Amino acid sequence: MPVNAFYAQSGGVTSVINASAAGVIETARRHADRIGTVYAGRNGILGALAEDLIDTGLESAEAIAALRTTPAGAFGSCRYKLKSLEKNRREYERLIEVFKAHGIGYFFYNGGGDSADTCFKVSQLSQSMGYALQAIHVPKTIDNDLPLTDCCPGFGSVAKYVAVSTLEASLDVRSMAATSTKVFVLEVMGRHAGWIAAAGGLAADHGIPVVILFPEIPFDQPAFLARVDALVKHHGYCTVVVSEGAHHPDGSFLAEQGTKDAFGHAQLGGAAPVVAQMVKEALGYKFHWAVADYLQRSARHIASATDARQAYELGQHAVELALEGKNSVMPTIERTSDSPYAYRIGSAPLDQVANAEKFMPRDYISADGYGISDKGRAYLLPLIQGEDYPSYRDGLPVYVTLQNHPVAKKLPPFEITK
Amino acid sequence: MPVNAFYAQSGGVTSVINASAAGVIETARRHADRIGTVYAGRNGILGALAEDLIDTGLESAEAIAALRTTPAGAFGSCRYKLKSLEKNRREYERLIEVFKAHGIGYFFYNGGGDSADTCFKVSQLSQSMGYALQAIHVPKTIDNDLPLTDCCPGFGSVAKYVAVSTLEASLDVRSMAATSTKVFVLEVMGRHAGWIAAAGGLAADHGIPVVILFPEIPFDQPAFLARVDALVKHHGYCTVVVSEGAHHPDGSFLAEQGTKDAFGHAQLGGAAPVVAQMVKEALGYKFHWAVADYLQRSARHIASATDARQAYELGQHAVELALEGKNSVMPTIERTSDSPYAYRIGSAPLDQVANAEKFMPRDYISADGYGISDKGRAYLLPLIQGEDYPSYRDGLPVYVTLQNHPVAKKLPPFEITK
Numbered sequence: 001m002p003v004n005a006f007y008a009q010s011g012g013v014t015s016v017i018n019a020s021a022a023g024v025i026e027t028a029r030r031h032a033d034r035i036g037t038v039y040a041g042r043n044g045i046l047g048a049l050a051e052d053l054i055d056t057g058l059e060s061a062e063a064i065a066a067l068r069t070t071p072a073g074a075f076g077s078c079r080y081k082l083k084s085l086e087k088n089r090r091e092y093e094r095l096i097e098v099f100k101a102h103g104i105g106y107f108f109y110n111g112g113g114d115s116a117d118t119c120f121k122v123s124q125l126s127q128s129m130g131y132a133l134q135a136i137h138v139p140k141t142i143d144n145d146l147p148l149t150d151c152c153p154g155f156g157s158v159a160k161y162v163a164v165s166t167l168e169a170s171l172d173v174r175s176m177a178a179t180s181t182k183v184f185v186l187e188v189m190g191r192h193a194g195w196i197a198a199a200g201g202l203a204a205d206h207g208i209p210v211v212i213l214f215p216e217i218p219f220d221q222p223a224f225l226a227r228v229d230a231l232v233k234h235h236g237y238c239t240v241v242v243s244e245g246a247h248h249p250d251g252s253f254l255a256e257q258g259t260k261d262a263f264g265h266a267q268l269g270g271a272a273p274v275v276a277q278m279v280k281e282a283l284g285y286k287f288h289w290a291v292a293d294y295l296q297r298s299a300r301h302i303a304s305a306t307d308a309r310q311a312y313e314l315g316q317h318a319v320e321l322a323l324e325g326k327n328s329v330m331p332t333i334e335r336t337s338d339s340p341y342a343y344r345i346g347s348a349p350l351d352q353v354a355n356a357e358k359f360m361p362r363d364y365i366s367a368d369g370y371g372i373s374d375k376g377r378a379y380l381l382p383l384i385q386g387e388d389y390p391s392y393r394d395g396l397p398v399y400v401t402l403q404n405h406p407v408a409k410k411l412p413p414f415e416i417t418k
Numbered sequence: 419m420p421v422n423a424f425y426a427q428s429g430g431v432t433s434v435i436n437a438s439a440a441g442v443i444e445t446a447r448r449h450a451d452r453i454g455t456v457y458a459g460r461n462g463i464l465g466a467l468a469e470d471l472i473d474t475g476l477e478s479a480e481a482i483a484a485l486r487t488t489p490a491g492a493f494g495s496c497r498y499k500l501k502s503l504e505k506n507r508r509e510y511e512r513l514i515e516v517f518k519a520h521g522i523g524y525f526f527y528n529g530g531g532d533s534a535d536t537c538f539k540v541s542q543l544s545q546s547m548g549y550a551l552q553a554i555h556v557p558k559t560i561d562n563d564l565p566l567t568d569c570c571p572g573f574g575s576v577a578k579y580v581a582v583s584t585l586e587a588s589l590d591v592r593s594m595a596a597t598s599t600k601v602f603v604l605e606v607m608g609r610h611a612g613w614i615a616a617a618g619g620l621a622a623d624h625g626i627p628v629v630i631l632f633p634e635i636p637f638d639q640p641a642f643l644a645r646v647d648a649l650v651k652h653h654g655y656c657t658v659v660v661s662e663g664a665h666h667p668d669g670s671f672l673a674e675q676g677t678k679d680a681f682g683h684a685q686l687g688g689a690a691p692v693v694a695q696m697v698k699e700a701l702g703y704k705f706h707w708a709v710a711d712y713l714q715r716s717a718r719h720i721a722s723a724t725d726a727r728q729a730y731e732l733g734q735h736a737v738e739l740a741l742e743g744k745n746s747v748m749p750t751i752e753r754t755s756d757s758p759y760a761y762r763i764g765s766a767p768l769d770q771v772a773n774a775e776k777f778m779p780r781d782y783i784s785a786d787g788y789g790i791s792d793k794g795r796a797y798l799l800p801l802i803q804g805e806d807y808p809s810y811r812d813g814l815p816v817y818v819t820l821q822n823h824p825v826a827k828k829l830p831p832f833e834i835t836k
Binding site: 009012013015043046070071072073074076077078079080160163164165167168169171172173174175176178179180181184186202203205206207270272273288289290291292293294295297298299300301302304381384385386387389392394395396397399401 | 427433461489494496497498578582583586587590591592599620621624688690691706707712715716717719805812819
């Protein structure tokens with residue numbers, strides 16, 4: 001008799017996390033003899049704790065297929081990290097109770113490092129409680145910081161967005177630099193690592209003078225200003241791609257540098273305006289700045305086809321791993337060649353994934369610290385390959401909104417301690 | 419014997435101004451019996467004043483065709499407004515001298531209101547000086563504020579970018595709102611008119627709760643906050659699209675509201691962070707904000723096919739008007755039907771275009787002032803129709819950089835009074 005599955009999205013969403021959902025659900029549907037209904041958690045793991053499940057079986061094949069080209073989290077995601085087993089064992093037990101009540105034997109958790117950790121602990125606890133559960137983590141994070149996988153779904157599309165946007169805005173500045181803006185500053189995400197900022201370096205291959213401010217390289221104001229000045233003097237303009245995580249040698253973020261409103265309230269945020277103002281004051285160049293924020297991680301309209309495909313495949317392989325009897329694992333991307341790009345799907349045990357973080361190797365950054373190296377370029381380029389456009393109606397992309405029918409509750413309410 | 423032509427790009431560039439350039443150059447090439455070389459001004463009209471001309475005849479047919487899908491200004495643009503004829507007659511005379519020296523009898527000026535004015539004056543002066551010149555203005559401006567044309571090339575693509583980005587980022591916020599960001603603020607261009615901000619309203623047709631802050635509607639903080647609160651309480655989240663021109667009843671911009679850095683220097687700019695902070699302080703909702711800046715007007719990767727086509731057609735018709743013997747005119751878009759969308763190319767005399775400004779009708783904005791009306795929607799929708807993707811290589815769009823060969827100078831230098 002088929003066993004049901006539970007799928008949840010976790011943490012910051014991406015433009016391709018729904019492609020992983022499609023991979024999970026479509027693959028499960030192809031194995032109806034072994035997998036019954038795929039329940040999704042409404043707003044991620046909170047849906048499991050609150051027994052607020054969505055019956056994905058009521059969605060049409062067309063709607064599930066449309067997830068492949070729909071950004072963000074179709075079932076809702078959440079920022080909610082389960083406490084340690086010691087501190088809040090009740091939460092883990094509650095998950096098992098909900099799974100038990102709904103005949104769930106497969107747990108597919110789609111997220112980053114924290115959710116890999118949760119997935120691992122749920123797997124451990126179910127074993128110790130003697131409950132048969134296979135917990136599979138499906139990787140997702142624009143931060144690209146999960147270990148044991150060459151890349152993380154979501155990252156390639158952000159990288160493509162940043163590379164394309166850097167190129168386009170730079171052409172704009174180049175056209176205007178004779179009498180107007182000479183320095184354009186684009187702020188991108190990446191609090192701890194410069195993977196996303198690095199993608200701006202791909203525009204440099206198209207003749208654009210780009211300066212990247214990485215979180216990995218402590219900010220050196222005089223050196224930075226000298227570099228900008230030299231590029232403007234040589235090219236007439238330059239573009240700065242600054243990571244939100246760029247920081248001073250003392251660890252304080254550039255974005256924290258002093259922005260106060262009229263009431264003296266602390267900073268409104270934004271490394272880009274700080275850097276732009278710095279350039280203006282020191283060098284006098286006219287500037288413009290942009291903060292891409294959510295636009296970069298939701299831009300399904302310019303998603304990387306490679307990324308979208310891998311997101312789907314990892315969802316698909318998560319189910320296949322489960323059907324092979326695996327537990328406490330995560331499907332991974334194993335790169336076998338940079339050029340031509342080739343990879344295969346592997347898997348990694350969750351105890352090795354949980355709470356480990358992958359940093360960008362220093363040698364992906366150029367020696368001077370303001371660009372990417374050939375090695376960095378060789379890593380990044382394959383990940384932005386290919387376009388995978390959504391269809392359009394009336395000028396806008398056709399993104400699906402699921403019906404998200406609730407499943408009748410069987411258990412008493414549970415108080416979630418936020 | 420064929421007469422040469424001069425083409426220049428003026429003011430802020432767009433993602434489709436080069437399509438107009440392609441329209442001018444390709445059409446001129448088809449009439450080689452009457453039009454000799456098309457010279458382009460390097461960095462716009464400055465190139466004419468400095469006699470810094472580019473020989474577009476040395477560019478291949480492929481390169482010129484590639485302009486159709488290349489954003490920004492291929493020959494360079496400039497922000498330089500000629501003074502009045504009375505104040506600096508020498509500049510106008512210089513233009514005529516340069517035209518004369520290079521056998522130029524056609525002047526195609528591709529820009530907004532200021533350049534229409536310049537084009538008109540050059541036409542007048544050439545007549546008074548007895549120099550045979552046909553001056554044709556090719557409309558271009560993301561601000562959509564030229565009169566006598568239904569829309570301006572450049573606007574439709576920005577509108578599409580803003581509508582798509584608003585939709586995508588809103589789906590992101592919707593997914594996360596249960597535990598994270600509830601209000602997303604996107605700042606868009608439009609210092610004087612809300613045409614661009616209005617495009618965010620098209621996302622509302624896809625179920626997104628959007629609040630638009632227009633320059634046309636003086637900011638009412640309590641009413642705005644009440645609206646945001648009501649939407650968040652009902653939908654769980656909302657998106658605010660704020661025009662950079664949004665202002666208080668006293669005329670001061672929202673962006674000016676108090677942002678000072680640690681040194682007490684004036685604002686770094688940005689209405690979005692100001693609005694976001696206001697929401698946070700009054701309502702306590704977690705926020706994110708983005709400032710699209712140049713990304714929105716250079717985003718050729720998501721250009722409106724309607725806009726790109728019209729940009730080309732207006733360049734083409736500018737040349738055809740010249741060949742018909744017209745002078746001091748601008749080709750225009752005359753809309754004949756909203757749905758199905760239909761238009762024809764007309765023309766308007768420059769004395770009626772110059773220095774007039776088209777404002778957004780109040781009835782394009784909803785009665786409450788925070789959205790677009792059906793009338794506004796009927797106007798906007800056709801302009802974002804269709805996708806016209808550039809080709810890609812190695813994951814990035816293939817944008818052409820012309821050779822821009824200089825033409826040998828024949829005149830003594832001229833001092834430009836900036």
